[in-house]
Amino acid sequence: MDGTGTPIRVGTAEDWDAISDLLGNVFHHTASPEERDVEGSVFEPERSLVADDAGGVAGHAAAYTRELTVPGAVLPAAHVTLVGVLPTHRRRGLLTRMMQRQLREIAAAGREPVAVLWASETKIYQRFGYGHAGPRLRMTITTREVRLPETPPAAGSRMRMVRPLEVIPELSKVYEQLRATRTGWSSRDERWWRFVLSDIESQREGATAQYGVLHETADGPTGYAIWRVKGDWNDQGPDAEVRVREVVAADPATYRALWRFLLTIDLARTASVHFAALDEPLQYLVDEPRRLGATVADGLWIRIVDLPRALAARSYAAPVDVVLDVTDPLLTENSGRWRLTADASGSATCTRTEDPVDLACTVLELGAAYLGAVPLAALGAAGTVRELTPDALRTASTAFGWHRMPNPTEVF
Structure with a gap:
């Protein structure tokens, strides 16, 4: 039995108790009334997605509206959280539908060029293009x-x-x-x-x-x-x-x-x-x-939502001029060739191009490298970033680095 017949709707404030019960079931923890109130104090129902099975909450995914510091900039970032599916509704595609809808809605809103989360199980979120960007x-x-x-x-x-x-x-x-x-x-x-x-x-x-x-x-x-x-x-x-x-x-x-x-x-x-x-x-x-x-x-996982805006928004540690061939099967507007250019000050532009490709990767690798902790060269050594122009990987990896490592300070 699949979950295609289970509607996914925007949550309401009245859903919170049922959402809290679901998360307690998923994470094997019974929340006290005080915990429920504290966690509910930051709940944003308008950013909540509920898999509704005959009026019951069978699955849930949400985001918080906050800023995230990235190399050289502070950006609006969707802080993805409160994700889970009841044990009775696993393996029906509900999580996939919620996560894909969430990313498409974040992209369509145009406010947040990246999404960020902490992963309960790391293999889950790579399927949706999240790269491990902030180890701790x-x-x-x-x-x-x-x-x-x-x-x-x-x-x-x-x-x-x-x-x-x-x-x-x-x-x-x-x-x-x-x-x-x-x-x-x-x-x-x-x-x-x-x-x-x-x-x-x-x-x-x-x-x-x-x-x-x-x-x-x-x-x-x-x-x-x-x-x-x-x-x-x-x-x-x-x-x-x-x-x-x-x-x-x-x-x-x-x-x-x-x-x-x-x-x-x-x-x-x-x-x-x-x-x-x-x-x-x-x-x-x-x-x-x-x-x-x-x-x-592991710590923070980054998903590039708006590729040209995200890459142009952060600063770079060295000048770079590189053409990236990016694949993004979910947010296809990110796919294609992009010229990323940064000057000595770290300021950058990112625009579409038909010029020859220097590096090829998926959106996941760009997310992993985004906070400056994961070198593109290491991803190249792993074979997930392909160098098509000699020395392009070295110069791009240097530019994507940063003088200090990210410091994840809180689970949200």
Whole structure:
């Protein structure tokens, strides 16, 4: 039995409880009333697609309206989320229909040149042209085995313990000062700050409530850290884990001060971090980098929706003039030959052309390379990008790179 007879409609605010129930079923989690309210606070029903089976929600896909920082620019980006199909309705094509309709509607609206998501299962979204563009570093730090350089605190600086939800203006001020240059960060209005900082007891996994610390100077806040602690003891004494949620610093002195604070919390022996950049500076500060326990995980997946606008919107690390032959079976207006030209300032244009092709790929590879973390040359070595003009891959790969790795900071 297929799902072609199951209509897909735009959601409404009244659908939220049923959508929440579906997602709980799909992700094996029963949401508390508080969780349901918090997640519902950012729900955008007009961007929700419901597979409606006789009045019941059998499948769902949605997007949030936010901005995403990409190399050299901040763009409107569809933040795709809340995707799932009931176990009773799997293998009927509902997910495919919802994801394809969503992408076509994003393209038709013309507001967002890219879509971004976190993948529950990575093999799913490659089928729809999403490329893994923003890997992240996870760390399990043996805190007693690492040391930071001894540096005096900045003159007039101080650390102040805070309750994160009570200091949103201060946190937001620091975040906004840095957001335009931090690839992979998403915009946060008041509603999103409250969502990100929500501290639901059922989600703490036995740890404390959320803590915060502000690093301040006479000119105001220059950074903050958010964490919680999972207390524990063993036969040798205290064995607590500091679970670091977010560290944001405007300068190296603030960065060192915040990490020195987090790595020396009393009674803790471990600090865990799940949202660090591949080039996280902490790796180059500590005396025992092996004790950071660093591993790489997937993070942000990018789908190019409007190819010429997306490629022209970001900046490039070096001049480039390359003709791309792109295949996009879903959004066919992206298919064809495109000349991408960027000057020494990084500014670019992308226009249709009939000139000879330099590189050939699908839209997925361009999505993977879009945030500057995945080299086109690596995709060439994998055989998914084909070089048709000698040296084109080297010059294009250099241009698509960026001086800092993306830093995925939150699952949405």
